[in-house]
Amino acid sequence: METHHFSNLLLKKLHQKDLLSQDQLDEVAAYQQKNIFSLRSELLLLVYFAVISFTSGIGIMVYNNIDSIGHIAIISLNLILMLVCFYFAFKNAKGYHNSEVFFDNPLYDYVVLTGSLLACIFLGYANYQFALFDESYAYVSLISAVLCFGVAYYFDNRIVLSMAITSLTAFIGISITPQRMLNNEIYSSLNLTYSGLALGILLLVWMEYSLKEKIKAHFHFVFASFALHLTGLCLLSGLLSEYWFVFIPILVGFTYYFYKLSHRIYATSIFAFMLLYSYFGFNIIGGQLLEELPFDMFYELLFVLAPFYVIASIFMFIRLVRKFNKEKDASV
Numbered sequence: 001m002e003t004h005h006f007s008n009l010l011l012k013k014l015h016q017k018d019l020l021s022q023d024q025l026d027e028v029a030a031y032q033q034k035n036i037f038s039l040r041s042e043l044l045l046l047v048y049f050a051v052i053s054f055t056s057g058i059g060i061m062v063y064n065n066i067d068s069i070g071h072i073a074i075i076s077l078n079l080i081l082m083l084v085c086f087y088f089a090f091k092n093a094k095g096y097h098n099s100e101v102f103f104d105n106p107l108y109d110y111v112v113l114t115g116s117l118l119a120c121i122f123l124g125y126a127n128y129q130f131a132l133f134d135e136s137y138a139y140v141s142l143i144s145a146v147l148c149f150g151v152a153y154y155f156d157n158r159i160v161l162s163m164a165i166t167s168l169t170a171f172i173g174i175s176i177t178p179q180r181m182l183n184n185e186i187y188s189s190l191n192l193t194y195s196g197l198a199l200g201i202l203l204l205v206w207m208e209y210s211l212k213e214k215i216k217a218h219f220h221f222v223f224a225s226f227a228l229h230l231t232g233l234c235l236l237s238g239l240l241s242e243y244w245f246v247f248i249p250i251l252v253g254f255t256y257y258f259y260k261l262s263h264r265i266y267a268t269s270i271f272a273f274m275l276l277y278s279y280f281g282f283n284i285i286g287g288q289l290l291e292e293l294p295f296d297m298f299y300e301l302l303f304v305l306a307p308f309y310v311i312a313s314i315f316m317f318i319r320l321v322r323k324f325n326k327e328k329d330a331s332v
Contacts, residue, residue, distance in 0.1 A: 047110050048159075055117040071129050078122045085115030093155055100218045101156050112155045116163060119151075120144045141171040158222050165203065165226045172199055174230075193238045197250065200231035204257075224270055228258055232277035239284040251281045266328040272321055279313065 058078065089112045094101050103109060123140050126132060133139040148164035151157065172195045207223035210216055231254055238247040255278040262271035290302075 044106060044110075047107065048113075051110050051114050051117070055114065055121065058118070058121065075122065075126060075129070078118055078125065082115050082118035082122055085111050085118065089115060089155060096154050097156075098215050098217075100216075109155070109157055109159075112151060112157050113159050116148055116151050116157075116160045119147055120163070120167070123147075138171050138173070141167045145171060152219075153216060156216070158219065161219060161222050162226070165222070169196070169199065169226075169230065172196065190238070190241055190243070193234045193241070196230055196234035197238075200227040200234065203227040203230070220265065221267060224261060224265070224267070228270060228273055228277070232273065232281075235277065235281055236284065239281055239288070244285070244288050248285060251278065251285070254278070254281075262324070263327070266331060268321065268325060268328065271324050272317075275317055275320060279317070 058081075089108055092103055092105070092108050094103075123144055124137065127137060127140045145164050145167035148160050148167060152161035152164055173192050174196050203223045204227045207220050207227070210223075211220055235247055235251050235254060238244065239251070255274065258270060258274035262268075262274060
């Protein structure tokens with residue numbers, strides 16, 4: 001319902017700006033009432049799952065038949081498949097451009113993704129078999145990141161860009177999984193928290209520079225999303241550490257920057273997660289202050305008020321997100 005309402009609002013605004021005539025507006029409205037939808041997105045999603053299943057199948061095949069197939073044969077097959085993917089990708093690419101470019105056939109985006117995944121598998125397996133970096137996968141992650149950044153920018157592929165940033169976080173030692181988050185084992189040392197913050201800030205600096213210079217400016221949402229979650233998780237980890245007070249001004253800056261950014265690019269997800277990270281961050285600070293200051297007599301009162309505080313927080317969160325969406329719709 002909300003998507004349909006936003007569509008009508010967008011059409012009315014285009015009509016008000018004389019970008020759509022009344023006849024065109026009526027035709028579009030009549031077409032929408034037929035509830036016709038395209039299978040393109042669904043088919044491309046199936047292609048994406050096919051790529052993931054294919055590359056995962058190669059990994060399982062290597063694991064189950066590593067003794068019978070032979071290492072050289074496995075590496076050679078992986079290398080040949082990777083080269084075939086990049087051959088067809090380069091053959092059908094339009095070359096590098098700072099602006100957004102597309103393949104004539106969107107399936108080639110998934111050929112690029114397959115080639116990138118196979119390249120990462122090739123690097124990891126070659127290092128495992130030949131110990132290129134003395135059993136350390138940090139440099140494999142760095143090389144994978146550099147490779148994926150080059151592929152992402154040349155072929156204009158956001159998924160491969162996400163792979164590049166993920167490899168970069170793995171290079172500095174941060175590995176984030178649901179189990180590690182629940183066990184608070186994301187970081188093995190406080191130094192990694194600082195490294196994660198530095199990487200997040202670096203991603204934001206590059207994003208701002210690319211927006212200013214219009215170098216693949218449409219990649220901004222990928223950089224902003226990774227930087228938001230990376231810096232947010234690092235801040236929460238730092239606030240739970242012994243030197244939690246160091247991270248208070250960083251949290252304030254985090255909240256201010258992403259609040260402004262979300263309104264500048266009108267990204268609801270950036271705004272919502274900014275609220276969540278800031279909410280948990282300031283609540284952690286409150287908990288740290290309660291431990292440091294003599295508030296023992298107020299603990300019982302806090303336990304009584306806690307449910308009301310949580311309910312009020314949820315209400316305010318929903319209200320703020322709705323207000324943001326209204327502002328976003330009004331800006332169209």
